[in-house]
Amino acid sequence: MSYTELTHEQRDIRDLARRFADEEIAPQAAAWDREHRFPREVFKALGELGLMGVCVPAEHGGAGADFLSYMLVLEELSRADAGVGVTVAVHTSAGTLPILANGTEEQIQRLVPPLAQGHELAAFALTESGSGSDAGAMRTRATAGGAGGPPLLTGTKQWITNGSYAHTFTVFAKDPDRPTAYLVRRGAPGFSVTREEQKMGLNSSSTADLALDSTPGERLGAPGAGMRIALSTLDGGRIGIAAQALGIAQAALELATGYAKERRAFGRPIGGFGAIQQKLADMQTEIEAARALVWRAARLKQAGHPHTVEGAQAKLFASKVARHWTGEAIQILGGYGYTKEFPAERYYRDAKVTEIYEGTSEIQRLVIARALLGEAARES
Numbered sequence: 002m003s004y005t006e007l008t009h010e011q012r013d014i015r016d017l018a019r020r021f022a023d024e025e026i027a028p029q030a031a032a033w034d035r036e037h038r039f040p041r042e043v044f045k046a047l048g049e050l051g052l053m054g055v056c057v058p059a060e061h062g063g064a065g066a067d068f069l070s071y072m073l074v075l076e077e078l079s080r081a082d083a084g085v086g087v088t089v090a091v092h093t094s095a096g097t098l099p100i101l102a103n104g105t106e107e108q109i110q111r112l113v114p115p116l117a118q119g120h121e122l123a124a125f126a127l128t129e130s131g132s133g134s135d136a137g138a139m140r141t142r143a144t145a146g147g148a149g150g151p152p153l154l155t156g157t158k159q160w161i162t163n164g165s166y167a168h169t170f171t172v173f174a175k176d177p178d179r180p181t182a183y184l185v186r187r188g189a190p191g192f193s194v195t196r197e198e199q200k201m202g203l204n205s206s207s208t209a210d211l212a213l214d215s216t217p218g219e220r221l222g223a224p225g226a227g228m229r230i231a232l233s234t235l236d237g238g239r240i241g242i243a244a245q246a247l248g249i250a251q252a253a254l255e256l257a258t259g260y261a262k263e264r265r266a267f268g269r270p271i272g273g274f275g276a277i278q279q280k281l282a283d284m285q286t287e288i289e290a291a292r293a294l295v296w297r298a299a300r301l302k303q304a305g306h307p308h309t310v311e312g313a314q315a316k317l318f319a320s321k322v323a324r325h326w327t328g329e330a331i332q333i334l335g336g337y338g339y340t341k342e343f344p345a346e347r348y349y350r351d352a353k354v355t356e357i358y359e360g361t362s363e364i365q366r367l368v369i370a371r372a373l374l375g376e377a378a379r380e381s
């Protein structure tokens with residue numbers, strides 16, 4: 002992979018993340034996957050390195066780097082363990098950045114520094130059992146608190162990344178019929194984590210269901226601005242999920258390439274067979290194309306330009322590349338690829354979800370097609 006398109010600072014941050022991922026994450030990733038263990042200590046260490054708030058301004062406790070640097074960190078972490086990658090991605094893109102973008106000065110001063118420094122974790126609670134892609138169908142409600150008290154939230158949220166460990170939750174609720182964003186602190190009255198999900202992959206991450214029963218929340222942004230806040234958060238978050246997919250695909254490429262040099266069949270390394278060479282050449286080329294899309298979307302976001310379509314394209318393509326090529330990496334490893342002796346099967350399980358969360362691939366295509374076709378793409 003070429004370094005020349007990156008600044009010195011971007012390369013330094015990328016190298017820092019890569020070293021940490023290689024030394025502290027990759028050697029443990031198989032065990033965390035097997036034991037379904039959330040490695041809390043890793044996030045404290047990442048916080049000390051400034052990697053829990055890479056693109057958060059230094060005055061709010063972050064590293065003050067740009068959005069592309071943050072994408073490079075997500076790729077490196079996900080290359081070692083995609084569960085760690087999604088924890089940091091949701092914590093930063095969906096948890097911390099919306100407070101920075103929509104919070105009052107007081108909310109930012111109070112809530113952002115502990116998140117950016119990795120002392121606390123953040124989560125984003127939009128999905129419910131009956132509303133995923135159709136987020137506007139949410140049933141969680143906010144009602145006015147009595148005697149000037151805070152609004153009270155009642156409802157349930159499903160599959161919330163970091164749910165069992167986060168301290169600050171951005172929760173979306175209708176008041177009475179317009180979605181509005183609220184900040185809820187762990188331990189608030191009526192707040193509970195009701196279930197930790199059993200998943201196909203990403204076993205080192207937490208995906209939990211939440212219940213809110215007249216739980217006090219503080220409003221984030223204007224009343225009725227919930228959908229705008231959710232959608233703009235996902236516009237940036239999707240670039241991060243694309244970077245996560247890229248990291249998984251890159252890990253699979255490195256594994257398959259190393260294996261093709263070592264494994265012998267019919268008296269030669271399997272890398273000597275044209276069929277394996279063609280696969281690896283296509284795999285590397287598509288990963289580089291995905292990386293170019295991720296970097297383009299990240300640069301547009303950093304420059305303050307519209308990036309909805311470019312983010313959707315990056316996620317659509319990078320997740321497809323990751324899902325397809327992790328499967329082909331298993332093929333290159335043959336029977337060993339299907340066993341837990343090698344991480345190819347974990348990469349395959351972890352890659353699949355990148356086509357689902359922060360907007361499914363079908364929803365990304367909808368976003369792209371609507372921009373392309375305008376009103377003609379809308380059903381009557």
Ligand SMILES: Cc1cc2nc3c(=O)[nH]c(=O)nc-3n(C[C@H](O)[C@H](O)[C@H](O)COP(=O)(O)OP(=O)(O)OC[C@H]3O[C@@H](n4cnc5c(N)ncnc54)[C@H](O)[C@@H]3O)c2cc1C
Binds near residue numbers: 161203
């Ligand atoms: C591991 C994991 C972590 C998650 N973390 C979070 C989190 O932190 N916070 C959070 O709020 N949510 C989270 N989610 C939820 C995730 O964002 C949703 O699963 C996702 O948005 C899809 O919603 P759904 O599962 O309800 O699928 P549905 O919306 O029910 O979709 C089912 C199928 O129908 C298709 N479909 C739906 N609508 C359309 C349409 N208009 N056109 C074409 N096809 C359509 C979908 O693409 C999909 O194939 C997480 C999910 C998982 C699995």
